[in-house]
Amino acid sequence: xxxxxxxxxxxxxxxxxxxxxxxxxxxxxxxxxxxxxxxxxxxxxxxxxxxxxxxxxxxxxxxxxxxxxxxxxxxxxxxxxxxxxxxxxxxxxxxxxxxxxxxxxxxxxxxxxxxxxxxxxxxxxxxxxxxxxxxxxxxxxxxxxxxxxxxxxxxxxxxxxxxxxxxxxxxxxxxxxxxxxxxxxxxxxxxxxxxxxxxxxxxxxxxxxxxxxxxxxxxxxxxxxxxxxxxxxxxxxxxxxxxxxxxxxxxxxxxxxxxxxxxxxxxxxxxxxxxxxxxxxxxxxxxxxxxxxxxxxxxxxxxxxxxxxxxxxxxxxxxxxxxxxxxxxxxxxxxxxxxxxxxxxxxxxxxxxxxxxxxxx
Amino acid sequence: xxxxxxxxxxxxxxxxxxxxxxxxxxxxxxxxxxxxxxxxxxxxxxxxxxxxxxxxxxxxxxxxxxxxxxxxxxxxxxxxxxxxxxxxxxxxxxxxxxxxxxxxxxxxxxxxxxxxxxxxxxxxxxxxxxxxxxxxxxxxxxxxxxxxxxxxxxxxxxxxxxxxxxxxxxxxxxxxxxxxxxxxxxxxxxxxxxxxxxxxxxxxxxxxxxxxxxxxxxxxxxxxxxxxxxxxxxxxxxxxxxxxxxxxxxxxxxxxxxxxxxxxxxxxxxxxxxxxxxxxxxxxxxxxxxxx
Numbered sequence: 299x300x301x302x303x304x305x306x307x308x309x310x311x312x313x314x315x316x317x318x319x320x321x322x323x324x325x326x327x328x329x330x331x332x333x334x335x336x337x338x339x340x341x342x343x344x345x346x347x348x349x350x351x352x353x354x355x356x357x358x359x360x361x362x363x364x365x366x367x368x369x370x371x372x373x374x375x376x377x378x379x380x381x382x383x384x385x386x387x388x389x390x391x392x393x394x395x396x397x398x399x400x401x402x403x404x405x406x407x408x409x410x411x412x413x414x415x416x417x418x419x420x421x422x423x424x425x426x427x428x429x430x431x432x433x434x435x436x437x438x439x440x441x442x443x444x445x446x447x448x449x450x451x452x453x454x455x456x457x458x459x460x461x462x463x464x465x466x467x468x469x470x471x472x473x474x475x476x477x478x479x480x481x482x483x484x485x486x487x488x489x490x491x492x493x494x495x496x497x498x499x500x501x502x503x504x505x506x507x508x509x510x511x512x513x514x515x516x517x518x519x520x521x522x523x524x525x526x527x528x529x530x531x532x533x534x535x536x537x538x539x540x541x542x543x544x545x546x547x548x549x550x551x552x553x554x555x556x557x558x559x560x561x562x563x564x565x566x567x568x569x570x571x572x573x574x575x576x577x578x579x580x581x582x583x584x585x586x587x588x589x590x591x592x593x594x595x596x597x598x599x600x601x602x603x604x605x606x607x608x609x610x611x612x613x614x615x616x617x618x619x620x621x622x623x624x625x626x627x628x629x630x631x632x633x634x635x636x637x638x639x640x641x642x643x644x645x646x647x648x649x650x651x652x653x654x655x656x657x658x659x
Numbered sequence: 660x661x662x663x664x665x666x667x668x669x670x671x672x673x674x675x676x677x678x679x680x681x682x683x684x685x686x687x688x689x690x691x692x693x694x695x696x697x698x699x700x701x702x703x704x705x706x707x708x709x710x711x712x713x714x715x716x717x718x719x720x721x722x723x724x725x726x727x728x729x730x731x732x733x734x735x736x737x738x739x740x741x742x743x744x745x746x747x748x749x750x751x752x753x754x755x756x757x758x759x760x761x762x763x764x765x766x767x768x769x770x771x772x773x774x775x776x777x778x779x780x781x782x783x784x785x786x787x788x789x790x791x792x793x794x795x796x797x798x799x800x801x802x803x804x805x806x807x808x809x810x811x812x813x814x815x816x817x818x819x820x821x822x823x824x825x826x827x828x829x830x831x832x833x834x835x836x837x838x839x840x841x842x843x844x845x846x847x848x849x850x851x852x853x854x855x856x857x858x859x860x861x862x863x864x865x866x867x868x869x870x871x872x873x874x875x876x877x878x879x880x881x882x883x884x885x886x887x888x889x890x891x892x893x894x895x896x897x898x899x900x901x902x903x904x905x906x907x908x909x910x911x912x913x914x915x916x917x918x919x920x921x922x923x924x925x926x927x928x929x930x931x932x933x934x935x936x937x938x939x940x941x942x943x944x945x946x947x948x949x950x951x
Binding site: 496 | 881883891893906907917919
């Protein structure tokens with residue numbers, strides 16, 4: 299059972315019941331409140347109570363286990379350990395994660411059947427244009443990058459994702475203030491009013507994607523969003539033809555925290571929007587997640603591995619929209635040149651101003 | 660006998676009480692200023708630099724200019740610096756110095772004095788005239804002279820400042836005006852050097868560095884398009900947000916009162932002026948001065 303502690307609204311010290319006064323009394327600042335007053339003004343700390351999520355994970359896993367993919371071939375990458383699946387008519391030429399070309403096909407039980415898929419819309423022939431657009435306007439690319447870098451054959455990969463739906467109820471108490479400054483005779487007076495803001499609200503979310511592959515870089519998969527989930531289709535093995543598919547190796551109860559963090563960020567923003575105060579800190583919060591639902595989906599991604607100056611660079615292309623994301627190498631010579639350009643403009647102006655001020659009066 | 664003893668005791672008491680005061684006064688200060696008999700001493704030094712703020716070249720130039728004023732206008736001129744006023748107001752102290760050291764020409768002791776006090780607790784100057792010089796020291800002319808002297812004094816260029824002051828006084832005696840007095844702005848600043856514009860150079864470097872970091876930083880940021888998703892804004896079901904409770908509870912108020920900075924106004928029209936005062940020996944002066 300959660301224990302509720304009360305803090306003094308005036309000074310935030312712990313506040314206790316004083317039998318002689320029949321009120322809650324603060325030993326630090328001497329303030330006293332009736333229980334009714336405190337219910338509406340005191341800070342409530344929900345100690346020992348974490349964000350609550352109600353969802354039957356076990357039933358969800360059992361339901362997934364009931365259905366598996368058939369007519370598929372599984373490849374095992376002996377370099378990074380990736381297990382990649384494809385249909386019987388497609389050959390995996392290299393590992394999409396580590397670019398290893400030695401892949402061992404094996405007879406294995408088909409992976410768990412996804413609920414949905416967003417099919418590939420971007421073809422591999424369209425990829426060079428997409429990547430070139432990505433390089434364009436990247437002003438710090440090294441001069442020899444285009445001649446020195448190598449793009450391998452690229453295969454599309456269906457990356458396993460969990461799509462979370464949830465309803466969130468949140469309470470948040472904040473410290474805030476508002477200031478007014480004015481003249482009063484020979485003084486400048488600043489009056490700062492301090493407030494406690496109590497906010498409570500709720501919000502629903504649908505299809506928050508979280509990748510279900512440990513090997514896949516989380517930030518890379520976050521960056522390749524958004525997908526148009528209006529094009530979600532019930533999964534069919536035919537979609538795998540010509541493409542690879544990764545198996546999930548991270549369960550939804552391990553990954554839901556990523557979706558939760560994003561939901562919390564959004565609801566906090568909505569709860570504090572337009573308050574007109576300067577928010578100085580959080581006094582406490584309580585969040586409850588309900589109506590949680592999870593879908594196991596495959597989302598299309600092209601993973602491009604590039605090599606430059608002995609270093610590997612990986613880009614991801616959203617297989618539905620063509621959005622390219624990744625980290626590019628930086629030419630530090632170009633960086634410092636850009637840094638010093640303003641000096642070459644501003645300093646001659648300063649020199650001219652000095653000449654005018656010193657010698658021409 | 661008894662009366663003699665009482666008178667002697669009274670005299671002794673007066674000596675004992677006044678001894679500490681007299682002991683703190685300079686050697687030239689008379690024991691009884693009110694009964695001092697004025698005199699003119701042509702041999703008294705016209706430049707007394709007890710504070711040692713002038714170099715040899717400055718002293719030579721100052722003495723030369725004093726000589727010009729004396730010759731051209733038959734009025735005396737004294738420049739006196741010291742590190743103390745012996746507890747006196749600089750207005751009266753300079754007047755006493757002029758009178759009790761025998762400065763001035765003629766029976767009216769025509770002339771003026773520029774006194775500079777370098778006491779760390781009371782750095783100031785006072786310029787005043789007596790006799791035929793007195794009428795030249797009006798509030799307007801004193802402000803004009805002091806406006807022109809002030810920049811030198813705050814910059815520590817005491818020699819140049821006094822030289823310019825003497826030149827201005829020479830002009831005042833000749834034309835009735837301090838140079839620039841016909842203009843609205845009496846302020847005069849000596850020619851500036853590049854060191855006076857160090858703020859411009861430093862400001863230019865800072866602006867360049869900030870612009871450079873902004874331009875280069877922005878280009879660098881564009882090289883990495885991989886970022887963790889911060890929020891779920893695009894996945895919020897439209898219209899699903901519901902604010903159930905919103906309370907703003909006033910806790911307390913803090914009030915800060917800051918006194919407005921005072922304008923010390925040393926740069927223009929800010930002289931202390933007295934249009935007719937007497938030294939301890941009864942000689943009448945007009946003059947003014949400033950702190951620096």
